[in-house]
Amino acid sequence: MSIKHRHGHATHRDAIWAVIRDLHEFSVSEIEDKTRISHGSIKTYILGLTKAGYLKRTEHHHRAKVDNRFVANRWQLIKDIGVDAPRITRDGKRITQGLSRENMWHAMRILRDFSSKDLAAQASTDDVIIKHADAKNYIKYLHKAGYLIIVIPAKLGTQTRYRMPASRYTGPRPPMIQRTKQVFDPNTGKVVWPKQRDETKHDHGVRQYSLKRYARS
């Protein structure tokens, strides 16, 4: 299978969603024809979308009396939320994984300047509670990677205040701190920290691997 991730650009689900919006009323095999994505994956996603209320089944599969041919299930799009494919599980529940980073990334763009406590509070929503420690950690790496500047350094009793200059906003997807502690920007497809150096360290091929992987999508 082709390796494309949501942190790259298009995923399989994005492609399926695009075809659904295009056709509005469809069967699984019609989507299969247009996307060349495996039947099973399409079914799984459609099932989830139906349970979540985005789709409605308009035809239940049966064998036609006249010519003994199969009539496949058909669905209709009843809730269109735009170009971004709904992120749901097969049960139709919203996927919350990764939401906190996303919230923080967008909050940083909006806030003029902020401390780690401000960020945690501003980026928290009903769905996602962001802990102060998480905000601190994310800020630490984004600062190292050059996304943030320090507006007011910490003094006794006050926290450092940061700002993200508009020019450092690279796109809607939050930079990731990968397992190897490197910062990867899915918007540009580049590892932004650490800079290309200490090649001899025992990272093995991890950095190269990531670069290649994401460059493809």
Added chain:
DNA sequence: CCTACCGAAGACTCCGGAAG
């Protein structure tokens, strides 16, 4: 470090009608 969980894919079973 570890655990929980995700998307994708494939193996497998279930279903209902028609044909033999």
Added chain:
DNA sequence: CTTCCGGAGTCTTCGGTAGG
């Protein structure tokens, strides 16, 4: 009745990430 067909739906596995 049994067999066959092919889509629907379930379950498991795999490679991977998020977050403590």
